[in-house]
Amino acid sequence: MALRIIRELGDPVLSKKAKPVREVTPRLRKLIEDMLETMYDADGVGLAAPQVGMLKRIVVIDISDERNEPVILINPQIQEQDGEQTGFEGCLSVPGKSGQVTRPQHVVVKAYDMDMNEITVEGEDLMARALCHELDHLEGQMYVDLVEGRLYDNEELEAMEEMEAGEGVTFDLEAEDLEDK
Numbered sequence: 559m560a561l562r563i564i565r566e567l568g569d570p571v572l573s574k575k576a577k578p579v580r581e582v583t584p585r586l587r588k589l590i591e592d593m594l595e596t597m598y599d600a601d602g603v604g605l606a607a608p609q610v611g612m613l614k615r616i617v618v619i620d621i622s623d624e625r626n627e628p629v630i631l632i633n634p635q636i637q638e639q640d641g642e643q644t645g646f647e648g649c650l651s652v653p654g655k656s657g658q659v660t661r662p663q664h665v666v667v668k669a670y671d672m673d674m675n676e677i678t679v680e681g682e683d684l685m686a687r688a689l690c691h692e693l694d695h696l697e698g699q700m701y702v703d704l705v706e707g708r709l710y711d712n713e714e715l716e717a718m719e720e721m722e723a724g725e726g727v728t729f730d731l732e733a734e735d736l737e738d739k
């Protein structure tokens with residue numbers, strides 16, 4: 559495995575639509591392993607292939623505290639969505655920032671696993687937010703375009719009292735940034 563460079567906002571690859579995966583070749587398997595390693599290294603909750611410069615419809619997510627429950631989604635598609643949640647979210651491609659975004663409270667996603675077997679993943683709360691955020695990356699869409707109000711520096715947010723309530727904050731924020739301050 560190897561770390562890949564995370565592309566940042568302004569990189570044209572982030573605004574392009576990713577292409578469907580037909581077959582999980584050894585090269586793609588390596589990409590997926592690298593994406594997981596890169597996500598864990600950056601303390602992110604999710605990562606989409608375009609964020610490491612690959613226009614493939616692949617997403618990895620892990621919302622667990624122990625960082626040991628990876629979800630790998632190939633060619634994911636939202637099948638159902640309901641409810642609404644508004645909260646802060648961030649992105650490894652927009653380091654040190656976050657903003658408020660409204661997402662569905664619950665989503666059902668159909669996708670394929672590494673063996674190209676069809677799988678269904680259901681998510682609520684943070685998982686629903688992560689699924690929507692990462693799937694948007696495959697369409698070349700960034701959360702910054704959905705932000706209600708403005709984008710905040712994480713330090714600024716940290717200083718705000720709302721942070722103490724811990725309500726709906728942190729998405730793929732770098733955990734380090736939050737702990738250090």
Ligand code: NI
Nearest residue numbers: 648649650651
């Ligand atoms: Ni992101």
